[in-house]
Amino acid sequence: MSIPTFPEPAQLIVSVLTPDKAAADESQSVLIERLGPVEQEIGPLDFRYTSYYDAEMGPGIARWLWSFERMLDRAELVHIKCLTNQLELSSAVAGKRRFNLDPGLLTLGNFVLATGKNNAHRIYLGRGIFGDLTLVFRARTYQPLEWTYPDYADPELIKILNRLRESYKCKLTATSRA
Numbered sequence: 001m002s003i004p005t006f007p008e009p010a011q012l013i014v015s016v017l018t019p020d021k022a023a024a025d026e027s028q029s030v031l032i033e034r035l036g037p038v039e040q041e042i043g044p045l046d047f048r049y050t051s052y053y054d055a056e057m058g059p060g061i062a063r064w065l066w067s068f069e070r071m072l073d074r075a076e077l078v079h080i081k082c083l084t085n086q087l088e089l090s091s092a093v094a095g096k097r098r099f100n101l102d103p104g105l106l107t108l109g110n111f112v113l114a115t116g117k118n119n120a121h122r123i124y125l126g127r128g129i130f131g132d133l134t135l136v137f138r139a140r141t142y143q144p145l146e147w148t149y150p151d152y153a154d155p156e157l158i159k160i161l162n163r164l165r166e167s168y169k170c171k172l173t174a175t176s177r178a
Helices: 020-033 074-090 155-177
Strands: 011-019 038-046 062-072 100-106 110-115 122-126 127-138 139-144
Touching: 011 020, 011 074, 011 155, 020 038, 020 062, 020 074, 038 122, 038 155, 062 155, 074 110, 074 122, 074 127, 100 155, 127 155, 139 155
Parallel strands: none
Antiparallel strands: 011 062, 011 100, 038 062, 100 110, 110 127, 122 127, 127 139
């Protein structure tokens, strides 16, 4: 028999894709109100991997990462993805989103994104939301998997996530001493 254990809290990272940072900043204030302060904002980062979003949001899309101060229970990811979906839809103009918000959980062992799209490697979490195992931590760095989106497999983004992991690790250590 396996005995259920509860994992350490995770670090919330929200990836923001938009050509209009001001539009995304409006949603950031709602997220801060609900989830607490942003500890680090990283960007703009080049986003050259796909033109998938151009028809909806327009050209010139860049990425920002918002790393939130408060570590959270991993079960909150479903609620947070529903919230980010609502923010995207409520700020849409003529049915087109002005930004894309992708919440993910960074842990010592992996990086998991929330998505509404099912696939063989995704685990259903509830309320129409799946967990996508995007990166695993091996050999002292996050490593992409065969299904990892190319932008998340980019060495520059992995380097940033590794730095965020070190910050998260320090917070975990400080919390365990308290």
